[in-house]
Amino acid sequence: MDAILLQILNGLDKGSAYALIALGLTLIFGTLGVVNFAHGALFMLGAFCAVTLNRILTLSHEVVDETRTDFLGNPLKVDVPYVYDILGEAAGNAVIDWSVPLAILFSIPIMIGVGYAMERGLIKHFYKRPHADQILVTFGLAIVLQEIIKYFFGANPIPTPAPAAFAGSFDFGAMLGFDPNTIIYPYWRLVYFAFAMIIIAAVFAFLQFTTFGMVVRAGMADRETVGLLGIDIDKRFTVMFAIAAVVAGLAGVMYGPINAPNYHMGMDFLVLSFVVVVVGGMGSLPGAVLAGFLLGILESFASMAGVLEVLPGINQIIIYLVAITILLTRPRGLMGRKGVMED
Amino acid sequence: MFGLDAKDTRLVLIVAVLTMLAPFILNPFPEGSELAQFNAGYPDLMQRFVIFGIFAIGFNILFGLTGYLSFGHAAFLGVGSYAAIWMMKLLTMNVVPAIFMAIVIAGIFSLFVGWISLRRTGIYFSILTLAFAQMSFALAYSVLTPLTGGETGLQPKMADPRILDGSLAEGTTPRANLFGLQMSSSYELSVGGWLFTFNAGYYLAAVVMLIAFYISIRIFRSPFGMMLRAIKCNQQRLNYTGLNSKPYTLAAFVISGMYAGLAGGLMVAMDTQVGPERMFWTASGEVVLMTILGGAGTLIGPVLGAGMIKYMENIISKINSTILHEWFYWMPDGLEDFVVAMIYPFIGKGWHLTLGIMFMLVVIFLPGGLVEGGQRIARLFGKGKKAETDEGGTKPSSTPAE
Amino acid sequence: MGILEVKGVGKNFGGLKALSDVNLSVQENTVHAIIGPNGAGKSTLLNCLVGKLIPDTGSVMFDGQSVLGRKPHEINQMGISRVFQTPEIFGDLTVMENVLIPCFAKRDGAFELNAISAVSGQNDMKEKAEGILRDVNMLDKRNMHAAAMSRGDKRRLEMAMCLVQEPRMLLLDEPTAGMARADTNNTIDLLKEIKEQRDITIAIIEHDMHVVFSLADRITVLAQGTPLVEDLPENIKGHPKVREAYLGEAH
Numbered sequence: 002m003d004a005i006l007l008q009i010l011n012g013l014d015k016g017s018a019y020a021l022i023a024l025g026l027t028l029i030f031g032t033l034g035v036v037n038f039a040h041g042a043l044f045m046l047g048a049f050c051a052v053t054l055n056r057i058l059t060l061s062h063e064v065v066d067e068t069r070t071d072f073l074g075n076p077l078k079v080d081v082p083y084v085y086d087i088l089g090e091a092a093g094n095a096v097i098d099w100s101v102p103l104a105i106l107f108s109i110p111i112m113i114g115v116g117y118a119m120e121r122g123l124i125k126h127f128y129k130r131p132h133a134d135q136i137l138v139t140f141g142l143a144i145v146l147q148e149i150i151k152y153f154f155g156a157n158p159i160p161t162p163a164p165a166a167f168a169g170s171f172d173f174g175a176m177l178g179f180d181p182n183t184i185i186y187p188y189w190r191l192v193y194f195a196f197a198m199i200i201i202a203a204v205f206a207f208l209q210f211t212t213f214g215m216v217v218r219a220g221m222a223d224r225e226t227v228g229l230l231g232i233d234i235d236k237r238f239t240v241m242f243a244i245a246a247v248v249a250g251l252a253g254v255m256y257g258p259i260n261a262p263n264y265h266m267g268m269d270f271l272v273l274s275f276v277v278v279v280v281g282g283m284g285s286l287p288g289a290v291l292a293g294f295l296l297g298i299l300e301s302f303a304s305m306a307g308v309l310e311v312l313p314g315i316n317q318i319i320i321y322l323v324a325i326t327i328l329l330t331r332p333r334g335l336m337g338r339k340g341v342m343e344d
Numbered sequence: 345m346f347g348l349d350a351k352d353t354r355l356v357l358i359v360a361v362l363t364m365l366a367p368f369i370l371n372p373f374p375e376g377s378e379l380a381q382f383n384a385g386y387p388d389l390m391q392r393f394v395i396f397g398i399f400a401i402g403f404n405i406l407f408g409l410t411g412y413l414s415f416g417h418a419a420f421l422g423v424g425s426y427a428a429i430w431m432m433k434l435l436t437m438n439v440v441p442a443i444f445m446a447i448v449i450a451g452i453f454s455l456f457v458g459w460i461s462l463r464r465t466g467i468y469f470s471i472l473t474l475a476f477a478q479m480s481f482a483l484a485y486s487v488l489t490p491l492t493g494g495e496t497g498l499q500p501k502m503a504d505p506r507i508l509d510g511s512l513a514e515g516t517t518p519r520a521n522l523f524g525l526q527m528s529s530s531y532e533l534s535v536g537g538w539l540f541t542f543n544a545g546y547y548l549a550a551v552v553m554l555i556a557f558y559i560s561i562r563i564f565r566s567p568f569g570m571m572l573r574a575i576k577c578n579q580q581r582l583n584y585t586g587l588n589s590k591p592y593t594l595a596a597f598v599i600s601g602m603y604a605g606l607a608g609g610l611m612v613a614m615d616t617q618v619g620p621e622r623m624f625w626t627a628s629g630e631v632v633l634m635t636i637l638g639g640a641g642t643l644i645g646p647v648l649g650a651g652m653i654k655y656m657e658n659i660i661s662k663i664n665s666t667i668l669h670e671w672f673y674w675m676p677d678g679l680e681d682f683v684v685a686m687i688y689p690f691i692g693k694g695w696h697l698t699l700g701i702m703f704m705l706v707v708i709f710l711p712g713g714l715v716e717g718g719q720r721i722a723r724l725f726g727k728g729k730k731a732e733t734d735e736g737g738t739k740p741s742s743t744p745a746e
Numbered sequence: 747m748g749i750l751e752v753k754g755v756g757k758n759f760g761g762l763k764a765l766s767d768v769n770l771s772v773q774e775n776t777v778h779a780i781i782g783p784n785g786a787g788k789s790t791l792l793n794c795l796v797g798k799l800i801p802d803t804g805s806v807m808f809d810g811q812s813v814l815g816r817k818p819h820e821i822n823q824m825g826i827s828r829v830f831q832t833p834e835i836f837g838d839l840t841v842m843e844n845v846l847i848p849c850f851a852k853r854d855g856a857f858e859l860n861a862i863s864a865v866s867g868q869n870d871m872k873e874k875a876e877g878i879l880r881d882v883n884m885l886d887k888r889n890m891h892a893a894a895m896s897r898g899d900k901r902r903l904e905m906a907m908c909l910v911q912e913p914r915m916l917l918l919d920e921p922t923a924g925m926a927r928a929d930t931n932n933t934i935d936l937l938k939e940i941k942e943q944r945d946i947t948i949a950i951i952e953h954d955m956h957v958v959f960s961l962a963d964r965i966t967v968l969a970q971g972t973p974l975v976e977d978l979p980e981n982i983k984g985h986p987k988v989r990e991a992y993l994g995e996a997h
Contacts, residue, residue: 347863347864347867348864349864349866562864565864565865565866566863566864566865567846567850567854567863567865567868569865570839570843570846570847570850570865571847571850573836573838573839573843574836574839574843574847576838577836577837577838577839578834578835578836578837580834581834581835581836581907582819582836582847583817583818583819583822584796584818584819584822584827584828584830584834585819585822585847585848585851585907585911586819586822586823586848586851586852586855586911587819587847587851588817588819589819
């Protein structure tokens, strides 16, 4: 029982990331009809927004500290971040410590800009081109984006710690009456899960309760008819692309403390997220979320020692196996609509 | 000749002459000269040209003709490689059984993958092939370690049985050969400042590529090839014309899988080792790029694309900032530094950046690839001939041209 | 006994009755038109004949053999060729190749791997294809990109693709829908020519009365998924039930 609970918890954070990326992917697919292989790169860019903010906040200048001396007896030179000068040492430290959550605010305008530029500059010209061309051009874009990041940040993962307040772990086991230390779960993963739920809820609320969202949903269902109503659906779709970019970016920002960001993390997540979208059903938002969590948890179960003993290596392939099975038995995915990509 | 019309025969002959004389053609600059770094006439690189050429020719039979975009063809290449290395471990270091087995096993594997994946079309097909390839990669990396050597991969060892070869003399390493002719053996010809290398392995691979190229032309020109192009245009019409499109597509899939296996087997014949990274999905992406860059659906395009990418990969990743400074030394200092700084991100380790940009530019501006680009240029210069070729209307874009 | 016998065919979509108890007998070498107001089930019926849909009840026999459960390509191989409402051709291929494909399909069957011998070397196939193109006056366009042609030419090409297979029966799905009057008349002339020159049965689904009365030997009127009347054209014209069905729709 406790082992099962632990695996479900372990699957949640990865599932959250899958769900958030897949949500954006399917949103773009459903609205613009574009298969975006560069969506993983947006996730990666988000993570590097957090890295960048951290670097900006820790930009330092050298100050000679007269009160201390180094081992030669000379006055000690220390690096003092500029934020200390502005906010004072205590507040400055706090700001640096909280750089990852602060990066949420920092990344939103950046991701909107990136998303807008991508849609207007590139994707727009590919609405009428075959899906193969869309896949190829966005695949090229993804390579370019990740190589740019690699150029500036190097190839190695860059640790981005969570705020000290979330550094510890939460003992679920003790809380639920199991033995202590059987189910421990890092706070940050819990935060990530909650954060993902908030974003998912926000996206759904936006689509459900605003007129803008209503038009977009109508456009997803039947683009031509909405166009006939005289509504400029394209402009709204640009906005949707930017929103999808922000969702992927935020997923990346907050993922940093779970896995240190590196330049190819986008590609790693992209392939799996695509599988998630297909399992959930192309163009189905609830399907993407459901499949994201489902596959995240399934993957975590497959990694249990007991399972691996019986089926070695199953954790590596479980997601693909599920995808193949689903595609063959339910071609539209778990919650896919009729008529999407069936020609 | 050989059942080809005059135009195709000329194409095959041109390709044959170019590949046979490649050690000369690719080494235009004397040894030790400043431009020698642009030479490509050394065995390792030339082998890669023709092997990836085969891979791309095969991929083109599927993607170029039927329009089915597979994102998992590297898996067949990998499976072919593993099959070949096992033949070398168990049977003989002679490359013939190794290459033969690579084709057979890759064919069987692609029959299985294709049979399942082809139940879906479009993006779903791409995802299915991607899923199979990633699964193969993951399995080769982990569980199948006894078969694949896991992360380290496989190479022939002294202790391998090799039933046909008999035991090797102590201290010698097993080397791939063709009935005794070692693949790594080369004849070097020094003329003036030039050094030309004629490598046995390269010539084997080149001959195999010519055969593969010839077969692909025959397929393109056959009724079967025409059906495959019809599948790309309008599957519904094809079905209502009394043709079952599924087996045609599957046949194209298996043929292209066997080409991939052949390429994998040849890789092992040239360099007797395999690792799972050969099956990673980016490797599948690379063959897609080669085909697109050269021109999907054209005959010579994939070969050009493969050569171009492998050449640029090799040359661009070798250039460093010292070389750049040497090139631009004639500029005023500030400008020189600026130019070098601007180019620097694209060279050396920045090769992938250049690759990604090339990928985008080709898809955006030249969907027909280099072949279409060449045709456009030819049209610009050959306006006199235009009236003749345009007789009877516009030329269909998908008609395989050279 | 007609060449095409439809007996008691019914088809439901969910709760919607698209066809119920359709009986139809098409005599060999005649033109049989199926008319009816929108939503009468004409297209559903046609799709049941070509294997796109499988009826819930009833039987469809072509030349004494059941077509039910067979795939479209199998039904085509039995001798039924279909012309679509909007011409379905191979846009990226040349006109000549468009006609060659059905030639090979006819000669080699549904799946015959002929991967090695060149198309250009098969003179009998080429002659056959050129012959049909001559018949439909398109020989001068044989090297043209099929997608680049006018809609009228595409329609003629599609007819040629069907005719070159020498089918025993041609199924036409509103072949003049959305056409200008002149194009419609051209299509009528083309069909008349086909009817006069070949031993062929034609079943035509049509909305345009002008087309129907110019061509048909017999007419079946379909309304609300079931046949109302079947008779000679001159009897259909003034038939009260037909007027009711059409007037009911129009006014």
